[in-house]
Amino acid sequence: MRPSRLCLQLFVGLMVIGLGIGVSSFWLPDGIVGSLRLLWWFVFAAVIVAALIDASVWREKQPIQATRTVPNSLAVGAPNKVAITIQNCTQRPLPITIIDHYPSEVTAEGFPRYLRLEESRKEDMRSSAQLSYIARPIQRGAARFGDIDFRIRSRLGLWDFRERIEQPQMVKIYPNFTAISQFETLGHDQQISQIGVHLIQRRGQGMDFQQLREYREGDTTRQIDWKASSRYRKIISREYQDERDQDIIFLLDCGRRMRTKDGELSHFDHALNSLLLLSYVALKQGDGVGLLSFAGEGRWLPPVKGKASINTLLNTVYDLHSSSSTSDLVEASTELMSRHRKRSLVVLLTNLREEDREDVVAATRLLAKQHIVMVANLRESFLDETVKTPVIDFESSLTLAETTNLLSARDRLMDSLRQQGVIVTDSTPQQLHIRLVNEYWALKRSGRL
Numbered sequence: 001m002r003p004s005r006l007c008l009q010l011f012v013g014l015m016v017i018g019l020g021i022g023v024s025s026f027w028l029p030d031g032i033v034g035s036l037r038l039l040w041w042f043v044f045a046a047v048i049v050a051a052l053i054d055a056s057v058w059r060e061k062q063p064i065q066a067t068r069t070v071p072n073s074l075a076v077g078a079p080n081k082v083a084i085t086i087q088n089c090t091q092r093p094l095p096i097t098i099i100d101h102y103p104s105e106v107t108a109e110g111f112p113r114y115l116r117l118e119e120s121r122k123e124d125m126r127s128s129a130q131l132s133y134i135a136r137p138i139q140r141g142a143a144r145f146g147d148i149d150f151r152i153r154s155r156l157g158l159w160d161f162r163e164r165i166e167q168p169q170m171v172k173i174y175p176n177f178t179a180i181s182q183f184e185t186l187g188h189d190q191q192i193s194q195i196g197v198h199l200i201q202r203r204g205q206g207m208d209f210q211q212l213r214e215y216r217e218g219d220t221t222r223q224i225d226w227k228a229s230s231r232y233r234k235i236i237s238r239e240y241q242d243e244r245d246q247d248i249i250f251l252l253d254c255g256r257r258m259r260t261k262d263g264e265l266s267h268f269d270h271a272l273n274s275l276l277l278l279s280y281v282a283l284k285q286g287d288g289v290g291l292l293s294f295a296g297e298g299r300w301l302p303p304v305k306g307k308a309s310i311n312t313l314l315n316t317v318y319d320l321h322s323s324s325s326t327s328d329l330v331e332a333s334t335e336l337m338s339r340h341r342k343r344s345l346v347v348l349l350t351n352l353r354e355e356d357r358e359d360v361v362a363a364t365r366l367l368a369k370q371h372i373v374m375v376a377n378l379r380e381s382f383l384d385e386t387v388k389t390p391v392i393d394f395e396s397s398l399t400l401a402e403t404t405n406l407l408s409a410r411d412r413l414m415d416s417l418r419q420q421g422v423i424v425t426d427s428t429p430q431q432l433h434i435r436l437v438n439e440y441w442a443l444k445r446s447g448r449l
Contacts, residue, residue, distance in 0.1 A: 007051060007158040014044050054156040063090050064117070065126075066148050068100070068167045074137045075176045076269065082108070083132040084148060088117040095153040097160070098131065101146030105139040105173055112151075137173040140269070141319040145169040174318040175272040213239050216285060247288040247303040248440075249340055249371075250275050253350035254296030254320065255327030260351065260380060262429045267378045268322040270429030271349040274376070276313065278347075278436045283307050285444065290340065291316060294332035296323030300339060329356070329363035337366060345443065346371045347436070351378045354409035357416070364422045372448060374423040376436055377414065381428045383407060 003011075018040050025033045069083040082102070088094050094117040102108050110133050120126040137143070150163040212228055215235035228236040252275065258268035265273075279289040288303030291313065301316045327350065336346065346367050352360055352375070360375070367373045386403045389396065414424045423443075425435040 001055065001159055001161050003051075004153060004158055004160045010047055010158075014040070014047065018044075050156060051158045054154045054158045063094060063152055064088060064096070064150060064163060064165070066150070066165045066167065068145065068148060068169060070135070070145060070169055070171060072171055074106075074135070074143075074171055074173045076137050076140055076173060077176050077264065079134045079136050081132055082135045083130055085128060085130045086115070086117060086150075087126045087128045088120050089126060090120065092119045092155065093117065094119075095157075097151035099149040100133070101149065102135055103143035103145060103171075105141060105143040106135045106137050108133050108135045140173050140175060140272075140321070143171050143173050145171065172315075172318055174314050175269065175276055211239050212236050213286075247290060247340070247342060247344035248279070248282050249290045249292065249303065249336065249344050249346045250279075251332060251336060251346055251348045251350075252291060252293040252317075252320075253327050253332075253348070254293050254322045254325070255350075256295075256322070256324045257327070257351040257353075258322040258378075259324075260378075262378075262381050265429070266322065267351055267429055270432060271376075271378065272317055272320075274433040274436050275317075275347075275349060276310070277433045278440055279313055280307075280310050281437055282440065283309055289313060290344075292332065292336050292339065293317075293320060294335070295325045295327040296321070298335075302340070303344070329359045330366070333363040333366045337370060341370060344371050345374060345440075347374045347376055349376045349378075352410070352413060354406075354413055357413055360413070361416065361420070364417060364420065368421060372423070372443070373421075374425070374439060375414075375417055376432060377410075377424065377426045378432065379410070379426055379428055381430070384428060 021033065021036045021040055024036070065087040067085050069085070071080055074080050082100070084098065084100060086096070086098070096115050096117060098113045098115060099111050100108075113131055113133075115129055115131060117129055118127040146168060148165045148167050150165070151160045152163055153160060212225060213236070215224065215229075215237045219237045223237040223239075225236045225238050252271065254268065258266065258271065260267045262270060275291075282289055283305065284307055286305065288305045289309065290303035291299065291301040293299045297320060299316060299320060301313065304312050329348075329350070348363075348367075364373050364375065383403055383406065386399060387407070389400070391397045391400055410426065414426050417424050423439055425432070425439060427435045
């Protein structure tokens, strides 16, 4: 309980009036000053009594009830509506101030919020009001919404009473999967053009029949078995020997370089978003998707199949974060070789520099003994921006020269990996998802995967 603004204004006003009466004694007659003082004490006592009565009689047992509605799963950077419904359990209007204790992993605006609840005329027909606000997650992981705090004005408006309603709610904040949701609503051709993917015509198609299966987006009309489709009353495709489903294993670097910020997101978050989109595309094509993280919390997800398995992948990575550890590519590759022996496409998501040459060459050689290896290397956007910036003085020329040397060293490293048969993408974080899906489709169309 605390005095309201009205209560403080009354007492401050009385103090000012009392001071004025004391000063007026220098020029007003004593009789008048005495009467003013008596009147002042009477008003002061009346305000004190009113405040005491207001504090003692206002309190209802449970003046309000409130519930919060929030989605159980949120996505980083995506706005989400949170609604709070408040019911008035009293027979009088309630001016209230509301503060919601949302988690630190979420940003929100507009608090404290002020609201007036109308009186409830019947107990079974309580008046209610709803307020909403936009919560925007800024960090993945488990998050907890806490209690809801209310400041309720007393009957005479002289006090604000605190009412806390317990509304603990746990939510999961996932990587931004809104891109996948939008991708799902499009047709196949629209999906391909939406993300800038360029399909490469397959050089040939094996004719060794393996099995019948349900039609998948991207199948040619030549694959459709019309007799089987008529019999089963759904489109059935023929699958050939060189189209057997394969596994994709993501080797996800959680080391300190992945903490680099590029825009609002870190390289690690960009890598996760690209990983999820490629996983979704691969799962729709019948391929299996697995994950091994390293240089931080090591997590292993054996390959899973089926479009619904994207939820399994989301729940595996939603609370995975980059660390301050140094990445050991050889150790991670050795662990992957011991865990998964079946020939697969291994996608290494990392941030490489020239000084990593020895480690990455050794790691990719080890992986290439059993798998197809793709290195998805993240390049800082500011490097490209620096190269495009006009040189206007000596300092900017030095910056340009240093950046050019750095990019040349990266290019030499990428070329050396390509020469040993490694598939390499070197892109800014914003373009990573396009490059990954392009390379995946190129592998599928060429028959290597």
